Amino acid sequence: MRLACLVATPDIAEVPMALLNGSFEEKLAMARRLGYAGVELMVRDASELNPSGIKAALRRHELEVPQIATGELFGTDGLALVHPDGAVCRAAEQRLHDIVQLASLLGNRTMINIGRVRGRLDWFPPNARATARTRIVDAVQALCDYAAPYGVRITLEPCNRYELDFVNTTREGLEVASQVAKPNFGLMLDLFHMNIEDASIEGALREARQILWHLHIADSNRLPPGLGHLDFASIIATLREIDYEGYLSVEARALPDPHTAAGLAAEYMRQWL
Ligand code: LER
Ligand code: MN
Numbered sequence: 001m002r003l004a005c006l007v008a009t010p011d012i013a014e015v016p017m018a019l020l021n022g023s024f025e026e027k028l029a030m031a032r033r034l035g036y037a038g039v040e041l042m043v044r045d046a047s048e049l050n051p052s053g054i055k056a057a058l059r060r061h062e063l064e065v066p067q068i069a070t071g072e073l074f075g076t077d078g079l080a081l082v083h084p085d086g087a088v089c090r091a092a093e094q095r096l097h098d099i100v101q102l103a104s105l106l107g108n109r110t111m112i113n114i115g116r117v118r119g120r121l122d123w124f125p126p127n128a129r130a131t132a133r134t135r136i137v138d139a140v141q142a143l144c145d146y147a148a149p150y151g152v153r154i155t156l157e158p159c160n161r162y163e164l165d166f167v168n169t170t171r172e173g174l175e176v177a178s179q180v181a182k183p184n185f186g187l188m189l190d191l192f193h194m195n196i197e198d199a200s201i202e203g204a205l206r207e208a209r210q211i212l213w214h215l216h217i218a219d220s221n222r223l224p225p226g227l228g229h230l231d232f233a234s235i236i237a238t239l240r241e242i243d244y245e246g247y248l249s250v251e252a253r254a255l256p257d258p259h260t261a262a263g264l265a266a267e268y269m270r271q272w273l
Helices: 024-034 051-060 071-075 086-106 126-150 170-180 191-197 201-211 232-241 258-272
Strands: 002-008 038-042 067-069 111-114 153-156 185-190 212-217 247-250
Touching: 002 024, 002 258, 024 038, 024 051, 024 258, 038 247, 051 086, 067 086, 071 086, 086 111, 086 126, 111 126, 111 185, 111 212, 126 153, 126 170, 153 170, 153 212, 170 185, 170 201, 185 191, 185 201, 191 201, 191 212, 201 212, 201 232, 232 258, 247 258
Parallel strands: 002 038, 002 247, 038 067, 067 111, 111 153, 153 185, 185 212, 212 247
Antiparallel strands: none
């Protein structure tokens, strides 16, 4: 298990969960200095980025990119894979294709998450929601097919009910994964969402073990680990028990500030890594 934290690329303005301060290069230098092995890049529009510059900076600071987070396609630009306006879905697909190409360039293991970018069912009238629900399976299958030749994997992230209205629990995530049934499709979990939706965090980690590829970590209040009441000793013991070999990626509120939050998380997690 290795530690990463979420870092925004230059196409993203200030967002609540982006850690570290300064230019992109300065953020990478600081991540490395704090002991992070990787950075999870928050990307909004890959066409605005300089992929070879990003790759070179990552190499300079010896950082991996386990995953690209896509939440800002929705958070900033309102794009979603499930949306009543087909043009919005197509724009989301195009952005995700661009991100697949970026991911393939950055490393041989970089994944792409489908969290908030999947959209909401309550944007549709009640009698259209069942059909909308099947749309996510079709959209993710198509994205997996696009990503496969690039060697890129896609992960679905269950998110709590206050943010999204479908695929809230780990079990629902597993259900959708079995419907998608693509070899480059797996699950990523987020302790903050699990703490709200799953009966047991440890139980859900065990249930997901076969396809658990990535994990977002934060404490119960979404502050950096160590500042809430989650039982990290028990969570880490469970991850060891299920032979989890992926990243623990800090997605926490950037408080008291984006730099201090990254430092606090690294310092607290060091005891287990
Ligand atoms: C949002 O709460 C979140 O956890 C993201 O990783 C999903 O887009
Ligand atoms: Mn998350």
